[in-house]
Amino acid sequence: MYFIEDLPQIGTRYYGIVDQGTNIVEVRPTSLCPLNCAFCSVAAGPYEGRRWAEFVVKREALIESLSRVVKFKGGGVEVHIDGMGEPAVYPELVDLVQDISAIPGVKTISMQSRLFTLRERTLEELAEAGLSRVNLSLDAMNSEVARKLAGVDYYSAERARSLAEYALANTRMDVIVSPVWVPGLNDDEIPEIIKWASSAGLGKRWPPVLIQKYIPHKRGRSPRGVKPVGWGHFWRKLREWERQTGVKLDWRGENPFGIEERAPLPKPLAAGRRVKVRVIGRGIFRGEYLGVPVNTSGDPLLDRAITLLSERSLEPGVEVLARIIEDENNILLARAELVFL
Ligand code: SF4
Known part of the structure; x- marks a missing residue:
């Protein structure tokens, strides 16, 4: 936990x-x-x-x-x-x-x-x-x-x-x-x-x-x-x-929840990019880890957590070079490519 x-x-x-x-x-x-x-x-x-x-x-x-x-x-x-x-x-x-x-x-x-x-x-x-x-x-x-x-x-x-x-x-x-x-x-x-x-x-x-x-x-x-x-x-x-x-269930074409388009948050890390990441610990699913880029800005709007995929077991504190493979809605999924020992 x-x-x-x-x-x-x-x-x-x-x-x-x-x-x-x-x-x-x-x-x-x-x-x-x-x-x-x-x-x-x-x-x-x-x-x-x-x-x-x-x-x-x-x-x-x-x-x-x-x-x-x-x-x-x-x-x-x-x-x-x-x-x-x-x-x-x-x-x-x-x-x-x-x-x-x-x-x-x-x-x-x-x-x-x-x-x-x-x-x-x-x-x-x-x-x-x-x-x-x-x-x-x-x-x-x-x-x-x-x-x-x-x-x-x-x-x-x-x-x-x-x-x-x-x-x-x-x-x-x-x-x-x-x-x-x-x-x-x-x-x-x-x-x-x-x-x-x-x-x-x-x-x-x-x-x-x-x-x-x-x-x-x-x-x-x-x-x-x-x-x-x-x-x-x-x-x-x-x-x-x-x-x-007798109850309305299909709300397509209407907007009863008042959803409005707004500018998305900035995307400082995009798919394809390689980034040096520090491992925090396990992710939710087996084979996943939680990581944070080694260099962060301190700005909560710009800093990102990253989900790392790795076939090799990663200890907390270890640094890896990871390639971001998904970035939709700023949910970042990265594959660990190189582990710095
Ligand atoms: S759908 Fe999943 S998260 Fe929701 S209550 Fe059931 S087990 Fe829990």
Whole structure:
């Protein structure tokens, strides 16, 4: 487990800040997750053997960098708390939300969560701290199906729904639900989730239901026997569920979340470039390491963390020459080519 403090907060998927050139800035406080979902795109959870490290960010370091990013983006920013894990298990979640809401230019704070680990009082504190919306990850109404999808027997979909309803009735925060449709595993559950969202009053300010398409990922978990559907099939299915429930599900061509294009953060390191990198320690997946360029500027907008791929085991503190092979959205993936001993 790594507690990230004096390292760049931009550049890796593991933790920190991800910018995709809009007014929505993603914040990733932890990669930890208590569930083991069968379809998890980031292969999180206690039973996953391909992971060999987890990350928790020190709140102060995250906030310092985030303040600079929000200023760069201008006003009207939504900060979305998410990551390669379950953000609700972050130990300083309420303080994190409080600190984010104090950053000038932040308009909305949202969080992707399964909620079931939280208490009612924590939801009240989160709302008081400034959390505007929870995007509830809930993939089944039926307890058995929900536990099977979550991959653990202690997950409770009832508890998650009860907390969502509590938040709606007792706080100013909104809750929407974002189930993943996994064809063959929860087809009959999705219309029931939509009906619940409608009757429980989800979506006070935003669309109540955002159905996600199951997409297998190279590093994710893929349930046996599940075949992903194409986009045409997906949208047809949504229209069928719209007719069945009377709830609007297809928001293409509209912009209910107020997403605006904004200048992306500068890209100081681009694909193809070779850079001398100091190894900090393991990355999340076996064979991956976290590194930082030997020469940094001290400017949180310009310094980057790097995910290193190496077939050879790399000790913390070792320096390597690495070639950057991916740089999309400033997420830097590099291959170690030469190790300096
Ligand atoms: S899908 Fe979300 S809740 Fe499920 S294991 Fe992955 S990170 Fe955890």
